[in-house]
Amino acid sequence: MRATDLFDNYLFGTLTEQDKLEVESRLKNEVEFAIAFEKHRVLIEGLNQHEQHVNIKQIFSTIHQQSFGKDAKIISIKESFAKKHGKLVAVAASVAVIAVLSTFTILSAGGYLLKQQRNDITDLKRDVTELKYSQEAIIGGISSAKTNRLKKYAPANIEGTGFAINNKGYFITSLHMVKNADSVFVTNSLLERVSAKLVAVDNCLDIAIFKLDQVDAISMKQYPFSFNNHQSEIGDKVFTIGYPRKDIVYGEGALSSLSGYNNDTTMFQISIPVNPGNSGGPLIDEKGNVIGMIRGKLSNAEGTGFAIKSDLLKQIIDSVKDETVKAELVLNTKKSTLKGLKRSEQIKRMEPFVFNIMVYKK
């Protein structure tokens, strides 16, 4: 019998009493035999521990996937929209489910025509297919670690910014970015990659409200912004953070006008240099109030941006039909926790609530 067989049988307890005694006596008296046995025993124990470890790890990771995991498969907005949220959809200017998202021709009660503006105002969505090469060149030099993480996933067709309106998983972004989307994912410093479903849209205001499919992480964080309904004035210092590229970018300036292009009273004019990808980002004042959402910029003039006034968000929320959803669409009107903090500290607290939006199209 080979030594290993002897060891195996001894460990499995399948030796005869006489052989067992012989092994035990050799273990006491023959050093080399004892060393060989000890190695064998350690190896077998290692094999068992390894298997046990692999199994329990698998068990926990399966439980996690089933209980808290993100849905890895791409969810079609159109489908889930019709199935689950069909009746939740609020469209301020009547009409429309997702099919209407492809057109911008609706005249709103406010009396402005988006179709006319389109030629003059550049939508600030980041068309990834067009910008891809220059983007990668920039990113490659700056932060390879972060992009490596993101490279695990297929590149989105369009990327931009969005921000949470509370810590219950709801966020808003520009409707022009997500129109005709097949699926929408968000990512930032807090969320690795989470899918989101459309909850409500307003064609005229160019706002879409979404809900994250995973709300556990964000619900643990304190919501930093306030929707305090105060009067903004020309000259107020304002800033935004957003994702014109894969890393978050800060931009500041002032409120230039209380109306937008063509005296559109639904918008502010701002002097923040905004770029493709900034669309959907929050416009914040010094006290941490969200006063608007970045919408676009004037094509023929640099440094002229436009933001939709956040006051109008309430109008969309009011029109939501589903009471359970409506009950969750609560806006914080208490003082912002950002007030009085250094700008860098404010940004740290805001970052988890500002998302890089990735839009996939069929």
Add this chain to the structure above:
Amino acid sequence: MSKVTYTDLNFINGLKHNDDVVLRALYKKYYNLVLKYVVNNSGNSESAADIYQETLIVLYENVQKPSFELNCQLQTYIYSIAKNLWLKQLRKNGNIIRFKDDDENEVVDVTDEISDHYKKDSDIQKMNESLEELGEPCKTILKDFYVYKLNMEQISEKFGYTNSDNAKTQKYKCLQRLKRRFFED
């Protein structure tokens, strides 16, 4: 469906015996505790899930020890392990930033558990590398024989050897190769 409440002891026994239903309930019960701690201390949901799973593995390893005794609430024990693991990881990455250690939860000393875990983890890592180098079918043959206690006839059949002596020879060769890899430095 009735909702079952488990005691700490139920959870410990469930861990000892790999009881799937209990493990599931345990997992769900303390996930938010660890998630909250990690995301509020420079982590994200992904790192929180990793730390939580490692925490439960430490717990699992410990309850298997015959000497294991729980001297505090299970929640405190889990929180302490998670916190320890997460701080180690932050330090390893050299980025203790935005650290907000307000400790609203009680902690107990788990230094021994953590150091045992790291030692064990490096052994398992070593075994994993050795097994990966070894490849198939050796890996499965050895596991089948030494862990799942299949006999040579069963192994011979499973891997299509002409007879159990051939299977036995193969197993012997595999074991020798594993031994060389595992004990080499």
